[in-house]
Each structure stands twice: as C-alpha cells, then as structure tokens.
Amino acid sequence: MKRIIQLTINDKEYEVAVEPNQTLTDMLRYELGLTGTKKGCEVGDCGSCTVIMDGIPVNSCLVLAMQANGRKITTIEGLETEKGMHPIQKAFVEKGAIQCGFCTPGMILSSKSLLDKNPNPTEEEIRAGISGNLCRCTGYQKIVDAVKSVGK
Amino acid sequence: MLPNFSYVRPKSLDEAVRHLDSPENRIHAGGTDLLGCLRERVFGVAKIVSLSGIQELKGITETAEGGLRIGALATLREIAESPLIRSKYPVLAQGAAEAASPQLRNQGTLGGNLCQKPRCWYYRGDFHCLRKGGDLCYAMVGENAFHCILGGDACYIVHPSDTAPALVALGATVRITGAGGPRTVPVEEFFVPPTQDLTRETVLEHNEILTEILLPPPPQGLRSSYRKVRARRSWDFALAGVALALQFRGEEVAGGRVVLSGAAPIPWRSVEVEEVILGKRLDAETISAAAEAVVKNAEPLAQNDYKLPLFRAIVEEELSAIAKV
Amino acid sequence: MSKKEIYAVKGLSVPETPASAQEPKPWKQTQMVGKGIPRVDAYERVSGTAVYPSDVLLPDMIYGAVLRCPHPHAQVKKVDVEAASKMPGVRAVITGDTPEARVEWTYSKEARSSLFDPHCRFEGEPVAAVAAETPYQAEDALRAIRVEYDVLPFVVDERDALKENAPSVHGAGNVLKTEKYERGQVDRGFREADVVLEENYRTECQLHTPMELHGCVAKWDGDRLTLWESTQGVYAVQAEVAEVLKLPLSKVRVVGHYMGGGFGSKLKAGKYTVIAALLAKKSARPVKLFLTREETYLAVGNRPPNNMRLKAGVKKDGTLTALDFSCTGTGGAYPSGGTSLVDWLVRDLYKCPNVRTECTDIAIHTGPARPFRAPGHPQGAWVLEQMMDALAEAIKMDPVELRLKNIPNFSQGKEGNPPYSSTGLKQCLEEGAKAFQWKVARSKALAPGETGRIKRGVGMASCLWVVGGGWPPSTVILKLFPDGSLNLNMGASDIGTGTKTVMALVAAEELGIPLGKIEIEHADTGTTQYATPSGGSKTVPTEAPTVRAAAISVKQQLLEMASKELKLDAASLVFQEGSIAPAKDPSKSVKITDLSELKKRGVVVGIGYRGPNPENKAIIPFAAQFCEVEVNTKTGEVKILRFVSTNDSGRVMDRLTYDSQVIGGITMGIGLAMTEYRVLDRDQTGRMLNRNWHDYKLPTALDVPLEMTSLPVDREDSQANSVGAKGLGEPVTIPTAPAIANAVYNATGIRITETPISPERLCRLLAEKRKEG
DSSP states (O other): OOEEEEEEETTEEEEEEEOTTOBHHHIIIIISOOTTSOOSOSSSSSOTTEEEETTEEEEGGGSBGGGGTTOEEEOGGGSOBTTBSOHHHHHHHHHTOOSSOSSHHHHHHHHHHHHHHOSSOOHHHHHHHTTTSOOSSSOSHHHHHHHHHHHO | OOOOOEEEOOSSHHHHHHHOOSTTEEEESSOTTHHHHHHTTSSOOSEEEEOTTOGGGOOEEEOTTSOEEEETTOBHHHHHHOHHHHHHOHHHHHHHHHSSOHHHHHHOBHHHHHHOOOOOHHHHTTOOOGGGTOSOOHHHHSOOTTSOSSSOBSBOOOOOOSHHHHHHHTTOEEEEEETTOOEEEEHHHHBOOTTTOTTOSBSOOTTEEEEEEEEOOOOTTEEEEEEEEOSSSSSOOOSEEEEEEEEEETTEEEEEEEEEESSSSSOEEOHHHHHHHTTSBOOHHHHHHHHHHHTTTOOOOTTOTTHHHHHHHHHHHHHHHHHTO | OOHHHHHOOOSOOOOOOOOTTOOOOOOSSOSSTTSOOOOTTHHHHHHTOOOOGGGOOOTTOEEEEEEEOSSSSEEEEEEEOHHHHTSTTEEEEEETTSGGGOOEEEEETTEEEETTOSEEOSTTOEEEEEEESSHHHHHHHHHHOEEEEEEOOOOOOHHHHTSTTOOOSSSSOSEEEEEEEEESOHHHHHHHOSEEEEEEEEEOOBOOOOSSOSEEEEEEETTEEEEEEOOSOHHHHHHHHHHHHTOOGGGEEEEOSOOOOOTTTTSSOOHHHHHHHHHHHHHTSOEEEEOOHHHHHHHSOOBOOEEEEEEEEEOTTSOEEEEEEEEEEEEESSOSOSSTTTTHHHHHTSOOSOEEEEEEEEEOSSOOOOOOSSTTHHHHHHHHHHHHHHHHHHTTOOHHHHHHTTOOSBOSSSTTOOBBSOOOHHHHHHHHHHHHTHHHHHHHHHOSOOOSSEEEEEEEEEEEOSOOSOOSOBEEEEEEOTTSOEEEEEOOOOOSSOHHHHHHHHHHHHHOOOGGGEEEEESBTTTSOOBOOSOTTOHHHHHHHHHHHHHHHHHHHHHHHHHHHHTSOGGGEEEETTEEEETTOGGGOEEGGGOHHHHHHSOEEEEEEOOOOOTTOBOOOEEEEEEEEEEETTTOOEEEEEEEEEEEOBSOSOHHHHHHHHHHHHHHHHHHHHTOOOOBOTTTTOOBSOOSTTTSOOOOTTTSOSEEEEEEOOOOOTTTOTTOBOOOTTGGGSSHHHHHHHHHHHHHSOOOOBSOOOHHHHHHHHHHHHHHO
C-alpha cells in the first residue's frame, strides 16, 4: 500500500506517495521525473544511481524510498545554481572526463562528496573515492584529473 | 525489481522485536545485502522491519573498562574512519575499509556485515541448493574457484565478511536482543558452520536483533592488521585474507589470534598458526613454519587449490610485517 | 564560465572553396580541428539533462518485461499465462502462441529463428513478455507465468562441443564452418628459421556490459511506430524492425539522441525491440522495455572465447619466416562470428611471406555473440604479440627492434596486396619506446640481484585494425540560417566517442562559424539522414568527410549568391571570416548575413555525400602500447603501474575525445587481461554464474594505473579521405592485454597463455615454478 513520505530533494520539499518496495532510484525517476539519476544494475554494483543522502553518497537503488522519509537528497539536477555549473561539472567538461555520460552523474556526486570532505585530495584518494562508480567508456584517468583540478 | 512487502520503522527495540513474529519478516539495517537478496529471491519476505529509527543502535563509544561499544548500525565507513578504532584496533578499521565500495560502506552497517548472507553464486543465483533447502551443493562439483578450503562439509561457501575475522581475532562479543530476552555471544561463536547446521549462518533466531558489538580493552602489546587478496581493488570479496591480533612481549608472541577470511564457511581461526607462533619470536623459521601450518588441514576443491600457496604467502607476508612494527 | 564562453571562438579563417565537383584539398592549417575543445554536448551530459532512451517518460507509458528460458537447451511445451493476465496492472501478455507475435527473427543469415522460438538454444531466449502499469507489476506478472519445458542435453563449452556424443545445437555436428588461409610455403619457411616456437593460448569470453541497459520505448500513432532505442545505429534498428514487422521504412521512426555505451552490442535491434513494439500495439499504450543487467549478460552478445595455437619461425636477424595459426571459437547458439578476424593480425601485422591460418567456428548453447570492440583482434594480439615477445627473447633481440624489422608497407592479408595509404607503425614503436623510456625501464626490470617478493616488469605490444578508413554511404545536411548560425543534420549516433563534437568542429573549420552557433540534429530516422551504425572505428572517417562536403556545398552556394550581389564572377571571390570578398579587393566584401538572397530564402542547404574510398589502398590505423607492472611473486597480485599508447589514426580531429578513446580502450583491455571472464556452470546446469557486476568484474578506478599517456602520431592521411583521419576506437584496446602479459613475463619469467592474469592463476603458476626450482 502506498504511503506518503516527505523529503527534501535539491533544497525543495516534496511529498511523494510510494510503495514499500519502491527504491529511491525508481521514485526519483518514475515519480518525479528526475532521470539524471541513472539505473545501471539495481544491486549496488555500478554507482550510476549515486545520490547524496544527508551529505553521504549512497547507491539509491539500495535505498527504499520509505527510508528516505525526512532525509535530504541531492541529485545531479541539484548541482547547478544561478551562477552556473558546479565547479566539478565545469572541470568534467573542460578536462573531457566524459564519454557516453551515463556514469557521469554518479561520478560527479561521488566526487562532490569527496571534495566537500577533503578539498585537496591526492590522486590515490580520488581513485578510492570514485571506486564505487564504474565507467565502461573512458576509463578513470580524466575523471581523476578533473577532480584534482577542482581540488587545487 | 523487489518483491512486495510491507514496511515498518519502529522507534524502540521492543517494538522491533514484536514485529519479528514471523521468519518472513526481515530486519533492515543498511539494506545493502538484504535488498540484493530480496531482488534475487534468495529468500521470501512479508515485512521489512527497519532499525533506522532506533537511536540506541547507533554510535561508537568507549566503555568504562577501556574497550569499545559499537552500535550495530554503525556504518562500515564510520568504523573505517573512526580515529578510536584506527588507533586501538587497526585490524578492524582495515577490515571495514577493505569491504565493498565507498557507497556500500556508507550504507552498510557493522551488524549487517556480520549477518550478511553467503556470496556463493549458486546460493545467490536461481539454484535450489542445499543451503536453500535443496539436496545438492552445486559448488561441490561445479565452479568452485572461490569456495572454501577449510571447514566445508556438504556446503562449501566462504564467509564474505572482512570485519568478522577482525572481530574474532580481537575477541569481541555481540549483544543480542530478542523475544527471549538479551544475551551476549562471543563473535567466535556467533557463526554457524555447515557441520553444525546447513541452513543458517549465525546463531541469531528470526526474532532476534544484533544490537551491539563489544570490544575488550586492547591488551598490552597488541599489534593487529588485516591483509586481503582480491581480484579487483574495489568491491570484491577476499580470495584469501588474514586478520592478526597478536600480543607481543618484547619480540615474542605472548598471545592472540590468527583468523582467516576467504577460507571457510565462517571466519576461520587458524589454531594451527597460533600454535606455531605462540611463545616464539617471529623469525624466519617460525614464520615459515606458520605459513606451512595455515593450510595443513586444508582440503581444496577442484578449482581452488591456488588458495594453498596464497594463504601461505599472506601469512608469511603479514607475520613478517607485524614482527617489524 | 558560461556554456557560451567555453565554446566561443574568435577570428576563424576558412580554407579555400573548391569548385564544384572538385575534391577538396587537405586542410593546410586548422583553427578548430585537432585542438582539445570540450564536447558540444558536455553540458547535457554533466547536468543530468541529457535524456537517454532509458530516461524517456511518455504520457500513459507502461512497462514491459521479458520472461526468459532458464535452461541452456529446452523445448517449450506449454506457456500458461492465464494467472499472469489477471494480475493487477497487467495490460498485455504475449507468447509464441500470440498470432501477431509469430514473426521471424534472424540471428544470422545462416540460421533463422522466430521471436519466441519454442526450441530454446540458450539460457535467456525469450519465452513470453508482459506489459503492466508499473515495472514492479510487470515483474510480478512474469513470475506468475507457468512454462512447461522439456529440458534437453546441452553443451556450453566449445572445447566439449566437438567430442563424440556431444549434444548438438542445430541437429548435426557442432562445427559451423572452418576457414582456411594460406600464402607462401609455410613448411619451407619453418625450415629456413633459426628458431621455431609453438604455443597454445586461450582468451575467455568477455561481455560488453555498457552502462546503459539495452532496450527501448515503443509508441504507436496509428500505423506509425516510434522507437526510442539505446543504439549505435538508428537506421539499422529501423531496417530490422521494419523487416520483421513488415512495415514500410517510412513508418518506423527510431530515435537515439544519447546512449550509454554499446561497444558493438547495440549495432542492431534486439528481440526486445520487437517485443516492445508488439506489447505497445497490443496494449495501445507506449511501452518502455529495458532489460535487467542480468538479462544483458545472457542475451545481447559477447566477445567469443577462443582457443588458439601459433607456431612461428624467425631467423637470428629477426626475419619472420613462417607463421602457422589455428583457432577454435564460438559465437554461441547461432552463427555469429565465433572466430571472425581472430587470425587477422597473424595475416597482416608483420612482414612474413609464409602464413597459414585455420579457424573453426563452433556452435554451443550460449547466447549469440555480437561484435565487440575490434572483433577478433584482441584475441589474435594475445597470441601474436606474446609470441613476438618470446621470439625476440629466443634470438636475443629487443622486442621493439624485432617489430621494427618486420613492418610491411602494404597489406599482405588483403586481396591484391594494396599498399597502406599511410603507416605510422614505425613511429608508434619508436615514439612510444622513447616516451616510455623503454630501454631504461627494461634494463632496470631485467637487472639481476632483485631479491624482494615484489618484482617489476615491462612489456609492449603493437597492432593494426583491419579497416580504419570508413566507407560510404552517408548523407549529411547543413542548414545555414540568415543570422549565420548553422544546423548540422546527420543520422550517425554519438555513442560517447565525441562524434557530434568532431562533426561540429569540421563544419566550424570549413565555414568559420563558431561552435556556439552550431546546433546538431542527429540519430533520428524521422528527421536526419541515412547513416550506418557508429562502430568499427569508421564513424569519423565516414562522417567527417561527408560533413566537410556539405560545408563546401554551403560555401559554393553562398559564393554564387555573393557573385550576384557583387556582380562579380564567383571564381574571383573568397571566403573570409563571415564575409565574401573579391580576392583582389578585400575591402569590397559582403557579410554573409547581409546576403539578400539568403535573407529572402531563409536558409541555405548544403548536402554532403560520402564519396568512395581510393581504389587499391588499405586505410589502416596502427598502434603500440607499453606498460610497466609490479608483481607480488608470492601472491600473484599484479599492479599495473603505467601505460603509454601511441596511435597512428591519421589526423587528430579533437585531442580531448581522442585521448578519452585511448585511455578508455586501455581500461577495457585491462579488463580482458585481468578480471573479466564469463563463468558457466559447465558440468551441471550450463547456466551463467557471474551475471552481475560484482561477480563479473570491470576494472575500477583503483585497478588502472595512475599514469596513462596517450601519444598520437598526428599525421594527416591525405590519401584516406578529405579530412585525413583514420579510425581510432578499436586499435586502442587491441594490444593492451598482451602488453600486460609480456610485462608479467618480464617480471616473473612466467608466460600467461590464458586470460585472465588473476591472482588465482598467477599464484598457482608461481608456486609451481618455485617447486620446479
């Protein structure tokens, strides 16, 4: 049976009716049309569905929508402000850290969370920080370069 | 897609226990293992009982005796990053850091890591195997490169946890609450080998909740470490691992435990290695004898005999390293 | 920085305009092409605003799901959908008994099948499908379908399939075909050799697993079908769906603006495409049908496993005298190139007068293969490049030296032995070795006296890719508007490689229009022009000359307009920065945006067609890769420390996307070498065991080296086509695995002839070696 949950997504308040077995990924994509959060495996292997929940990156495919009740969620759609793209987004663009772009939202959110906590990460720390996000096209080098360039 | 179930988020332990009145009602902590199992239909579900509303299950605090109390809901990331754990029990922090991936460590809890289901691909897959009530262990003659070399009996899973070996090595205990009241169990006795019961992995009853993990004060001269060999550097389980928690008196090993991951259906205490090193200096001869001892009683399957040289190698490597600390 | 600032360019000059019907000359100097300019659609890809087919949400849309055969070989006896049809939210159920679903399906020309073939020859064959209001209800309904199977004997390993009494896949022996090739006198070649080596090798089955799942959204408007499909080629999907559903091409519109990777597995439609269309028809609702990750492991292709043997002869001076190669492989249950191109490098990469190859394709009960990035080549390279390393050691020659000695300047493997339009293999080897500091690194790794358990090693390998010149057809339309902005209209998909960006750069280069004023319409059979699928390293060499031709057509028309306006002969006018002026008197220029005829007409349309390739030329990209590893000689753990890749793919069109391809190709090659392989329950159920990304392991950011260098041999190939570029996407992944294997050999003295180079395998081999002393 559906129940109403209240949560904050990208600084906006939402009320959503969700089924107990609906994942946060599916709620974001199907109920709210926030399709920047991608679906790659549904079992927490690939990180395509990464969102930031209460400041911490999680695989939203392994979060029940009901679990998100009262929580604060940031998705890729929430990074840009009136001032433009987030510095990490800009760095991904400038460094060419994108190919098909399907892993990119998750990569950016993992990177953001890393940089929020550690503004000057080493290359090794960056690699560890994005090691829960698979990329099949472009490898990781340029993504690491992009994150590093923001850190500086 | 997940199957249908109802969802409750009790505010207290008592209330949570009351919801566990059927084996089909499942405890939900971090959810990283549970949701995967449900999606794969490894077991059935009627109700999800979320523990996330129960405050007393959270936090890492020092006990009056100088040990540590870790709430079952402490995440693997909290364990890996806790300055307290890193300085006093490095083996546990290292085990937590070696587990899963960053996101999964953010979500997964220590309690959940101890209660996780086996990672055998037959068990997780659409195979009615022995452990799921069938009459065949497919791994016995099937694809068993990642199965056990010790402690297997009719079922040949390996225990997937990287934190459990550390906790066994450190002599930790767990607190359990259930319909029958609370109880305390040493982590070493928490896991159930197939020789004892094929259908369960822990002593937890369906209506019991693991509430906290208690670490004794670090004994004098404690050195500890965790070493894991894996095919992939992130989000991979141990091919072979060894958790050391040894007490040194001078250069001599005065006590402690050696526990293996990736070796057996439960975190495997290598009494054979302990016997070799106890009361000895970790010189080349002792280390070499210990490396031989670790697989003395091993019975590899058709595809996993590589674990023999592998365990020898890491025992040798880790004992050499810890001797130099 | 705003989006506009990133893309703005100033002071563009443009090349001369050739007269009609004249081939354009190569660019002398470029303003835009060859620089590292960010992608034109980068903003969409980093902001979450790019709508991938799996993101498409339509009003009234429902969700499809496919029930698949759980057995590698079975006959469907009965499908009972009664309970499923009555489940909540279910709007359509189809099976092999549904009249409109009785359509033919062609896995390959040789073996026809049907959409719901009751004779299931691999695990994952569709048996039924449903559509329901939510994906959850669709899944619940699938589970309510009851299927009765006759489970039949199976064979899922090609090494078992040739045994006597092996279960048969198609009712006869399991050999699909044997292909033989021979030139020169191989036996005499071996007699002339100073050293002859022979070895067996194997590469495991690798899965594409692109990040975006396979699938589509299907919607009918009367008799017109629209499909939003995650695909590498919208026109290929259109053709296949139109044929299967017997619709005119014009009634099938396929859209695929963004797509999350394919690597060859999305070159064509899938059964899922047709199933989605049928479910949408039956339910009279738009249907979204995307596979689960597990389904993609079973049913949408793979790189075939190959068992290979190579015997090679070499003289002391490094002259190759003979190569004798044989291989078996399998594309699964339907003929799909189980050994295709595996022998190509043996035939073509190095100068050798005497070559014999024999390839046997075998049928087994697994999902059919689909082309996977450089089909056959990484497997062949695994063999040939390890053999070259061994030969070099045997004659005490540096492996780079041995390769340099054997560089051909024409294709020995292609009929008529056409010369290469250009070959940069020598440069790749020399410049790569220099950048890598090969000699120093090798002497360090070979230095005696290392006693620790950690040992370093270096290795290298080189390659070519069978066809890198692109080919016709392609049609591109450019529309220039009176305000000077441009619309680029092409059918090709940008599968992530940067196609849109490269094409925009070509138009910008030729017309002097800043990127910010160029908009791209692409990958839509309803609104864009015919193109073949993006794959085979052919998209840039196919589409870029076409875009250039269209741009030149626009320029010619503008010159005509200016000629009327200025009352001067068009031949006396030149283009300059948004204006047209008499060559002799630049001050009398007219701005393009002031051309009255352009204003009146509202648009100038330039059409470009891809012309033929030069006759009797082989347009081939080359590459070499160098790597350094660190091996724990007790545990068998390998850490890859660095990679240098040198590529001759002709002109570098865009440095950023170029380097991305190189690094991505190495990363995928690391997967093949180290961690990726399919595991089947060979002796019990024949089912696939590692059908997810935790058991089937792609490299993560921690599994690739900290140091990867892409070093293009940037030389335009003026014979190849009008932009001078050759293909890049496949050669980048071909030499990676053998380069690593050679480095591991260099470190340990152990030749790893079978993938993967896992701790399981290497630890065992190291232990055996220690035992032998």
